[in-house]
Amino acid sequence: MFFGTFHHTIDAKGRTSLPARFREALSAAGEPRVVLMQYPHWRALLTLPQSVWNELVKKVMGASPLDARWQRNVLKFVSSAHEVDLDVHGRVLVPPALREWAGLGKEVVWVGMGPVIHLYDKAAHTEQMAAEIPPDQVVDLFGKA
Amino acid sequence: MFFGTFHHTIDAKGRTSLPARFREALSAAGEPRVVLMQYPHWRALLTLPQSVWNELVKKVMGASPLDARWQRNVLKFVSSAHEVDLDVHGRVLVPPALREWAGLGKEVVWVGMGPVIHLYDKAAHTEQMAAEIPPDQVVDLFGKA
DNA sequence: TGGCGGGTGGGAAATAGTGGCAAGAAGCGG
DNA sequence: CCGCTTCTTGCCACTATTTCCCACCCGCCA
Numbered sequence: 001m002f003f004g005t006f007h008h009t010i011d012a013k014g015r016t017s018l019p020a021r022f023r024e025a026l027s028a029a030g031e032p033r034v035v036l037m038q039y040p041h042w043r044a045l046l047t048l049p050q051s052v053w054n055e056l057v058k059k060v061m062g063a064s065p066l067d068a069r070w071q072r073n074v075l076k077f078v079s080s081a082h083e084v085d086l087d088v089h090g091r092v093l094v095p096p097a098l099r100e101w102a103g104l105g106k107e108v109v110w111v112g113m114g115p116v117i118h119l120y121d122k123a124a125h126t127e128q129m130a131a132e133i134p135p136d137q138v139v140d141l142f143g144k145a
Numbered sequence: 146m147f148f149g150t151f152h153h154t155i156d157a158k159g160r161t162s163l164p165a166r167f168r169e170a171l172s173a174a175g176e177p178r179v180v181l182m183q184y185p186h187w188r189a190l191l192t193l194p195q196s197v198w199n200e201l202v203k204k205v206m207g208a209s210p211l212d213a214r215w216q217r218n219v220l221k222f223v224s225s226a227h228e229v230d231l232d233v234h235g236r237v238l239v240p241p242a243l244r245e246w247a248g249l250g251k252e253v254v255w256v257g258m259g260p261v262i263h264l265y266d267k268a269a270h271t272e273q274m275a276a277e278i279p280p281d282q283v284v285d286l287f288g289k290a
Numbered sequence: 291t292g293g294c295g296g297g298t299g300g301g302a303a304a305t306a307g308t309g310g311c312a313a314g315a316a317g318c319g320g
Numbered sequence: 321c322c323g324c325t326t327c328t329t330g331c332c333a334c335t336a337t338t339t340c341c342c343a344c345c346c347g348c349c350a
Contacts, residue, residue: 016297059286079150126218161307
């Protein structure tokens with residue numbers, strides 16, 4: 001489980017440290033690796049622990065390679081996924097294509113979102129936080145399921 | 146299992162390197178060879194490890210010889226299949242007919258799709274990624290089975 | 291104020307990707 | 321039937337990127 005917001009930087013080689021708190025959560029679950037991918041709805045990267053990723057993989061592996069509908073979805077939503085290891089200091093190397101897609105500059109923001117983590121460019125994060133949610137889209141998170 | 150997107154080039158002789166990550170996955174499975182063929186649904190090449198290819202062959206062999214529609218489809222792209230070896234640097238030689246069919250120019254894109262790999266011309270890939278999936282065709286890959 | 295843990299930066303070594311050379315095989319013309 | 325040309329295939333070399341390792345900085349806590 002991942003919660004909290006952390007401001008970090010990406011160095012010249014495209015590396016950025018995963019917040020220590022998230023690393024703890026990962027290693028507690030015995031998952032030394034994460035998966036980076038495009039977040040489909042806006043300019044951010046999704047970071048998945050392996051258990052969540054495995055669920056996704058299971059679905060993808062079950063589909064037929066010739067099922068056009070499935071393949072289109074896989075191509076669009078999963079093909080950007082990139083498994084990355086953490087270096088000794090808990091940093092990940094963000095592949096250039098993903099860095100560019102999400103518009104990641106030097107300053108980035110890690111956001112714990114429960115089972116997954118988001119990674120934003122600082123400006124994109126600010127913008128996303130400032131955006132109003134249309135009234136009909138608001139969910140009462142405290143209400144009963 | 147193949148995942149991730151990789152931008153490579155094809156040289157004047159029609160060779161292009163299979164991404165190292167895919168090569169690892171192949172050799173881990175003890176499969177030093179791949180099969181290239183037309184992807185029936187859009188302009189791309191399918192790249193199969195031998196085990197998957199064998200599955201396909203088995204299906205083809207078991208199909209009803211009188212199902213004309215299926216036979217026509219199977220024949221069409223199975224006949225395009227081409228077994229290729231990797232050179233010492235992990236490159237494959239894409240046969241001219243397949244290169245032309247998929248419209249492969251100098252810049253190509255390898256896409257891991259789980260059990261199989263897609264190979265696109267860069268422009269074709271961009272186009273395919275940009276295409277919207279009709280709402281009723283969208284699959285929620287994160288949702289419950 | 292010294293130790294510790296988290297985050298950042300940089301250099302060196304290894305590896306991946308790419309282009310090009312050259313030896314060998316296959317077709318063509320004399 | 322022989323020699324020339326052309327294409328193929330294997331090999332080598334260069335460059336950019338990635339990976340690994342080590343050192344530093346900064347804030348927190350004892």
